[in-house]
Amino acid sequence: MAGRKRSIRFKIFAVLLAPVTALAVIWALTAAITLTSGREYLRVGRVYEHIVLPSRAVLTELQHERLMSVTYLGGSSSFHADLDAQQKRTDEIAAGLAGHAVAGREAAPPALWDRVQELLRQLDRLDSLRSQVENREIGRLDALTQYSEIAEVGWQVYDRMMIAPDLDLIGQTRAVVMVGRAREIVSQQSALLAGTLGTGRMSEREQEVFVEMAAKRSMLYSLGFTDLEGSMRDPYVKLNGSAAYLDFVKLEGAVRDKIRPEAALPPEAGRWQATAEALSITLDKLGGQASVEIGNRMQPAVMTVLIRLGVLAVVGLIALVVTLLVSVRFGRRISAELGALQNAAVDLSDRRLPDIVRRLSRGDDVDVRAETPPVEVPGNTAEVATVTNAFTSVQATAVQAAVGQAQLRQGVNKVFLNLARRNQSLLHRQLGILDGLERQTEDPNLLEQLFGLDHLTTRMRRHAEGLIILSGAVPGRGWREPVALFDVVRASVEEVEDYLRVDVNVPHHAKLVGPAVTDAIHLIAELVENATIFSPPHTRVSVHGDLAARGFVLEIEDRGLGLNSEEMAAINARLADPPEFDLADSDRLGLFVVGRLAKRHDITVNLRPSPYGGTAAIVLIPAELVVMPDPAEIAAAERLVPAQPTEAPVLSPVSGRHGAGPKPTAETNLPRRVRQANMAPQLREEQGKPDLYSSFQAGWRRAEDDKA
Template sequence: MAGRKRSVRVKIFAILLLPVSALTVIWGFAAALSVQTGLEYVQIGRVYEHVVAPARIVLTELQNERLRSLSYLGSTNSFHADMDSQHEQTDTAAEALEAHAAMAEDDTPPAMRERVQELLRQLGRLDAVRAQVRNREISRLDALEEYSSIAEVGFQVYDRLMISPDLDLVGQTKAIILVGRAREIVSQQSALLAGTIGAGKMSENERASFAEMVGQRRLLYQLGTSQLDNELRQPYVVLNASPVYADYLALEKGVTEVVRPGKVLPIEAARWQATAETVSVTLDRLGGEIAARITARAAPLAEGVLWRVALLTVLGLVAVVVTVFFSFRFARRLAAELAGLRHAALDLAHRRLPDVVRRLRNGEDVDVAAETPPLAVVRNTTEVDDVTEAFASVQRTAVEAAVSQAQLRKGVGMVFLNLARRSQSLLHRQLDQLDTLERQVSDPAVVEQLFGIDHLTTRMRRHAEGLIILSGAVPGRGWRDPVSLYDVARAAVEEVEDYLRVLVSVPQEAALLGPAVTDVIHLVAELVENATIFSPPNTQVFVRGEVVARGFVIEVEDRGLGIGAEELAHLNERLANPPEFDLADSDRLGLFVVGRLAQRHGIRVSLRPSPYGGTTAIALLPMELVVENTPEAYSVERLIPQQPALTPVPGSGPTDNLPRRVRQASLAPQLRGEKP
């Protein structure tokens, strides 16, 4: 249940009556945040002790395990005791991290705590990777990727260390994390070369991976050290000027520029291992020292936070006074602007746009520019001006979309009409040729086949007329004089494939006005076809008709499985109020056609459950379309040829009134395509 609605003016003044209370809550919230920030400075030390430091140990042991695993994969030696020993050290570090993380759980930020738990989960899948390495079921690059993906989760723990609001500390923390990631790439390089040096050769993929690592390491190292302040950067300046780092750069260059795929590596394993290990250990030591110094810088900042709490209280009081003054001053003006905007928007939504849509549906031309004038709203406020422009844009877009859709529907209708007219013309010619052949051929078997083609062509003509109806036009067939409703029903049945199952019981004392004959035949044919399709082939379909007080009723009943109540109600709604034709709903073409035809002549079509479990379609023809079947109207009795038109076929099933079709012999001549 929706709450009680109030005007904008009332809501604005309601807000103005509570500014002091609202701002007091804000003060309390801001003060709590400030105190919490101070506490976070204190917590940094505990987080570093119980999370950051143990995580660094885990990463170091994981990097060592990665190095030994790739060395093992690159060699042919089956001895792996040193690798198993490293496994134990990695597991011990992981257990220590889990214990420390539990001790500092309340002090650890939620995002960082979540990353720690994810790291522990990733470490849990090491057993599967180790088994693949031990059995040599994994390539060196894949093993490198597996270990590196777990290490990446560990570095994401560092990424969540931004618990200090001080921008300088945040910047220095980010910088040392970048340097740590550069050190991780050094470890990846060492592991990859350990495996390839053991194998004696490096593949193209391994060389490409190493070259990519070189670029990433240099970029991360340069970015990280350049963002550190002078004090924290100094140890890295010393490292950069050292001979060991120069030798490391030379070895990197040698691998990327000298090594060729499939060739023997010109790098000594001992030299690379000693140089890389020295650089890696130095980077690890410097990273730990600088991280500890950054943590120590956070403690003195807590006192400054408390002073800011007091200042915030004073500034909050000033904000209350200023807010009340300016709010009351501009409240009336803003309320007037919003009221004008509301009036313009409602006029657009309830009057102007529906009128444009109605005119488009009626086929009228609409000038988009004329129908989308600027909204007459006072706009002294930027937001009101923006909303007004947005409404104007929505107005233009809506009208343009409606015009485009109308043009699209019109174009689709013209395509339907053009194709259907062409098909209709060809089918009429085909029917004339079949009629000539039927009169010339005397072989019963050939005549029977021609009758089948004739019947198929008649159904194709009905489908072509369906497209004409969907396009909004009227089929070419039509009659001036009334036609017996019995002949109308028979003509409809002859346009259905399984016509032998249909029993027609329609009195001959009523006739249908000529202009409605074609459409009613089509309508009844669609209903009969649905009845034959959706009922078992061994059952019959009944077509009954009778004169009622409001006109003439035609009932089409099948003995099928019926339709559910919900679907039946939906279909009846669409028959009573036919929607616009939807190209995406092409499986309902018959329903669209019936709805259009019924709407055109005021015929009421509805569906209801049959007493036999199937469905009964009821078409009520209005009194204006029905006349008495006088001698002036076409009737079966007057127009049936003297020779028997229908002859039973032995063994073909029930001997009803449609056991074997002799082409259109029992129909009035105008229903056979002849002129009355």
């Protein structure tokens, strides 16, 4: 199925719409990405304010509480006022984190929000842990472990945080977090040693944990320091060379290497708290500076994104508007040019060329140069100008081809007409000779052969007239007076080779006007011949006729194989509107002839399936061509001719050249005939001219023989 047709303007705008839409989409996507980046920076600022800073404060207070709790468990004193005060501070900071988390809920990523909620749930465990510490129901190492687990959840908040869309800032932030985790290990080490100072000894498990802490701290600090770059790295380079860091590393190694299970702590352990506290303070200070620097780096990035967004929005909008204006203007211009070219093509195909063909069909002379003026299309598009020039050449070629075809068709028609006229003249002369021989001979066998030759010549004359009709001319023979339709049908049947198979049942009183007789005989003969050719030889072909409201109807019905619906529809279309004769389609000359004759007299010919399986041809002769005689003439015709149908064309008063009795034999005397004595007056010919129905003789004679 063909797709829906679109106009040139629509297709041009469709072509232009694609790049314009792509530009608009790209601009929208770029603006959206830039806007998203700006919103991401702003969101990170809210996360830093409402989650990062409060979480850091909670971790700091939690580290202090852990140190004081493990120290309390390592001593023998029951005084814990300082520990109570620290616990209150931790609760206050935790409550602040809960309030800030609500404010930063929309800005926090889902993973970060889940970690914050988990941290708040872990902080709720502090009451139970504190109770165990105050009642000394938990060991130092277990207390240290539980406090560290809560702190670990806080550090996981940092792990889930994307501080900025900038990958460099993300890397630096993770490096600072790892250094902060190293500082957490230092706090754990301090708590562990603080708990053992009271007894001066460290259990084997505590020693293993301390060794693991030392290794973990060294690894985290090394990884974080390695990832730091530029100004973020410089402060930690100075720290690595400072006396505080070097003293701590030396003290950590001495404690790690010199203690033994269940042995006394080395003397250096007494300096641990002061050394670790100094390092912790330095690390906290550097961590705060790093956070500030990260925030400072984010501000220019935010401004850059916002400026970029503004510029992109303005420039993109301007580009989009300009593109639309240029596209619309270009589209209108090219559409106008192509529309003008289209109008010229439509004018040529729908008006000028058909008019030229009609004029050529009438035989008018056509000036090709005058009929093919150059096509002018306003505009300066090179491709359209090239197509316009090509179209100008094409229209000249098309008109020249039409003229050539018309001249060729006229030449072929002249050849047809010339040959047909010559054949017609020769056949008339031959019919005259045969008529003379038939009247002169009394030998029945020879007379039978002459009748057969007479019939064959009549059919040859019909084929010659077919060529005349195809050439557009009119056969020369005709009548001035009306002829009975019964006689017309009988004359038509007699021009068919296998006429003995045809049954005729047509009333005798209706007549056909004289000018239409010749063409009607030819038309009916072609249809009857088709019926006999395309049906089995043992079947009958019937011709029925009767008056109708719109004229006289003849029905020619065979009992052959019939036609399929597609072929029948195609034939009916050609009969209703006969096309120009195609020399390549010579197998269907009869259809062209029938169509031409029917159109000439407004006769309607239509094929339809027959109830017997064959095909029925319905011929409607318009009322203007039918003449009804007086009632007296009708009564006389009914008395003279029986109403029953005949099985074959039998003898009737139509042709005076046939006797009314059986076929003469050698023993009987041939009747002396008077030429045209019994012929209908309107069918008689002038003296000396050949009889139109001379071919009836052989037919009548053979029919009588069959009946006898």
